[in-house]
Structures are given as C-alpha cells and as structure tokens.
C-alpha cells in the first residue's frame with residue numbers, strides 16, 4: 242500500500258481551546274468571534290484594546306460584549322485577562338481572582354507590540370502586584386520581548402529570557418507564568434527545562450513558517466507579526482516542543498486581526514489572522530511532523546490543565562480534504578486577509 246492510502250483520513254479530538262487570542266471590540270469583534278467559536282470552546286482573550294482592559298470591572302463588561310456578539314446557538318466561553326500597568330494594584334489582583342472571570346494578567350513591555358503603550362516600563366514597579374499574583378495563583382502571561390531598540394529584533398526574545406524572565410522567576414519562584422507565542426529554540430528549551438510552573442503557547446504560523454516567508458518574491462505583510470518569524474532552526478525547535486507531548490506547551494493562535502489596509506501599508510501592523518482556520522493550520526503542521534497523535538494534547542488538554550480548568554467534554558472532527566483559504570473576509574466596515582489566503586489546506590473541520 243502506498244503512503245497515501247494508509248494515511249489517516251479523519252481525526253477526532255476533544256474540542257480545543259485557544260489560549261491566546263485577540264478579539265478586539267465592536268464591529269470587528271462581531272466579525273471575528275464566530276470563526277473562533279466555530280472551532281474552540283474557550284479562549285484566553287487578550288486585553289490590549291484601546292484603552293486597555295486594566296480592571297476587573299472592565300474585563301467583566303468586555304466579557305458581556307463578547308457574549309452579546311456571539312451568534313445565536315453558538316457556545317463559547319471567553320476567559321478574560323487584565324493588562325498589567327505600572328499602576329496595577331495588589332488589590333485589583335485580589336478582585337480579579339475573586340471574580341472568577343479573570344484567568345491571567347498580561348505583561349506587555351511598554352512599546353513591544355500592538356497597543357502596548359500603556360504597558361510596563363519596569364517590572365520592578367510591579368513587584369507587590371506580582372507577589373499578590375503568586376499568592377492567589379493568578380498566572381502572569383507575557384509578551385516575551387525586550388523593547389530596547391538597540392537589541393536586534395531577532396534577538397529580543399532570547400534577551401528577554403536572560404534580562405527579565407530568569408530574574409523574575411528567581412525572585413518569585415511560585416508565580417505561574419505563561420511565555421506567550423514563543424518563537425525561538427531558546428524559549429522552547431527554557432520552558433521545557435526550567436523548574437516551577439511555566440507554560441508556553443505556540444502559534445500555528447510559527448510552526449509552519451520561518452522568516453523567509455515574509456520576503457518570498459517581495460515583502461509580504463500578512464506574514465508579519467510580533468514576535469517576528471525566526472530562522473528555520475527555531476521553527477524546527479518549536480515543532481519539536483509542540484509535538485513532544487510535554488504538557489508545558491499548548492495552543493495559542495495569537496490570531497490578531499487588522500484591517501487589510503493597515504497590513505498593506507507603508508508601516509504595516511503586526512499580526513496574523515488565523516481564527517478562521519486555526520485548527521486546520523495546526524493539523525497541517527502536526528501532520529507534516531508526522532505527529533497527528535500529539536495534536537489533541539497540545540490543542541485540547543495541556544492548556545486546561547495548566548489553567549486548572551476542566552477538560553472540554555465535546556469533540557470535533559477533522560477530515561483530510563483539500564479546500565482553498567478565501568482571499569479576504571468582511572471585518573466591520575473593512576476586510577481582513579487570513580493567513581495563507583488563496584492557498585489550499587489539507588485538513589478541514591467537519
């Protein structure tokens with residue numbers, strides 16, 4: 242028998258969750274939310290709105306807006322986060338924990354990425370708040386890049402590990418930490434090997450592509466995100482981590498919608514839109530690695546365990562069936578270009 246005919250044709254998984262997602266707000270939220278809710282049971286919703294979600298009250302109101310935007314008959318649970326600032330108080334953390342709605346607090350080093358201007362200028366200013374997070378078991382989610390413009394953009398994640406992450410975890414060894422959207426072998430190795438409660442999310446695009454994708458035949462802004470795609474050796478290290486079976490690695494799409502005109506621009510926004518076809522993109526990446534048997538742990542089990550949430554009881558089915566990713570989709574009063582628009586995918590959500 243040839244390989245084709247022995248290959249798996251359908252794949253049934255516990256319904257997955259997305260542990261790193263941008264839903265935005267208003268008309269954009271209404272456009273993108275159904276894509277996520279079609280595939281995922283829950284998602285950790287990023288707080289980098291303008292202005293950011295910095296209080297439990299704002300998070301609760303945002304959660305209500307998300308649920309109101311959910312089409313009739315769809316089920317989805319938004320897991321809210323707060324945006325850490327220099328001024329976030331320990332008391333706010335206690336409130337967030339007691340609400341039961343807030344599942345993490347996000348560190349954006351000031352200026353590191355989209356809507357991070359209100360982010361933390363120096364983590365030392367947040368130590369009392371971080372101590373409270375450690376005490377109540379509130380995870381710290383991190384955009385793990387230093388912002389020093391003198392540091393090469395391709396090195397900012399590795400330098401973050403040395404300059405920020407390691408000192409922080411030495412000082413607060415019981416703090417639960419999620420290293421978001423890791424992009425380097427340094428991060429993958431650090432998360433796999435270090436002590437304590439640490440997890441990492443990995444995007445589909447960082448599993449599928451290296452940095453050459455941004456420059457293939459011309460500059461291709463839809464492959465530009467932060468942290469930026471890295472060399473092939475890093476992509477391979479991420480695939481190895483994601484398919485290793487280690488419970489420290491879990492799915493986080495970092496689907497980050499920007500209007501087409503803001504991506505195809507002289508100073509284009511960072512972010513890839515993958516909510517439309519996220520699980521199919523991950524299936525493709527795991528299939529190429531010969532590791533489809535490891536997809537369920539990564540997509541549906543490890544994240545819930547890390548966050549101390551129950552495993553989903555429903556399931557989804559993926560079928561091996563080629564389909565073409567649309568060129569663009571309506572989004573509010575604009576359009577959004579999904580990652581790999583026009584290309585075909587070999588897996589389809591049934």
Ligand SMILES: NC(=O)N[C@@H](CC(=O)O)C(=O)O
Pocket residue numbers: 263289354355356384465466467468495497498511512513
């Ligand atoms: N990943 C990105 O390139 N962009 C994200 C922000 C982020 O996650 O850093 C966004 O909000 O657009």
Ligand SMILES: [Zn+2]
Pocket residue numbers: 354384421422467468
């Ligand atoms: Zn980020």
Ligand SMILES: [Zn+2]
Pocket residue numbers: 261262263287495497
């Ligand atoms: Zn993000």
